Amino acid sequence: MTTVTTRTVRVVAALIPGPVDTQRFLVQQRLPGGSRALLWEFPGGKVEAGETDEVALARECREELDVELAVGRRLWEGKHTYPDLTVELVLYAARVVSGEPKPLGAHALAFHTPVEMQTLPFCEADIPLLDELVAGRLGALD
Ligand SMILES: Nc1nc2c([nH]c(=O)n2[C@@H]2O[C@H](COP(=O)(O)OP(=O)(O)OP(=O)(O)O)[C@@H](O)[C@H]2O)c(=O)[nH]1
Numbered sequence: 001m002t003t004v005t006t007r008t009v010r011v012v013a014a015l016i017p018g019p020v021d022t023q024r025f026l027v028q029q030r031l032p033g034g035s036r037a038l039l040w041e042f043p044g045g046k047v048e049a050g051e052t053d054e055v056a057l058a059r060e061c062r063e064e065l066d067v068e069l070a071v072g073r074r075l076w077e078g079k080h081t082y083p084d085l086t087v088e089l090v091l092y093a094a095r096v097v098s099g100e101p102k103p104l105g106a107h108a109l110a111f112h113t114p115v116e117m118q119t120l121p122f123c124e125a126d127i128p129l130l131d132e133l134v135a136g137r138l139g140a141l142d
Pocket of ligand 1: 011089125
């Protein structure tokens, strides 16, 4: 029997309300070609050695969206194993304090309600999180 052990990474993601309609949140479509190509996800990325979640999330959104974030409370945490990677996914409330989001590291950006997100092909790790979001079980989102 063969046992396959995947690498585990901590991934931080941001729930960022829209500038006009705060019932919609920013989501991004992954680039074609790589892992989970063209699936949707929340902005963010891997926490690097020595970083806090908040510092990592602000860095990722500066690099990938060209915005400065204020990171708020932790909303949700879950673990999912893909064939290539185990992801410990942590979602934080966040808001943009300066800049307009640009798709520097994504195929597309969009603002959607949680119900709309459930109709998109989303990263599998996020499915339980979307269920909680739609059910209103994450508490205040700011
Ligand atoms: N940012 C983000 N990543 C997520 C979410 N859900 C989820 O499964 N992931 C996974 O967590 C990992 C995040 O890593 P990343 O964004 O830093 O890295 P990447 O694979 O895009 O590129 P890289 O490894 O070449 O830097 C990816 O494997 C991604 O598929 C999510 O909601 N947001």
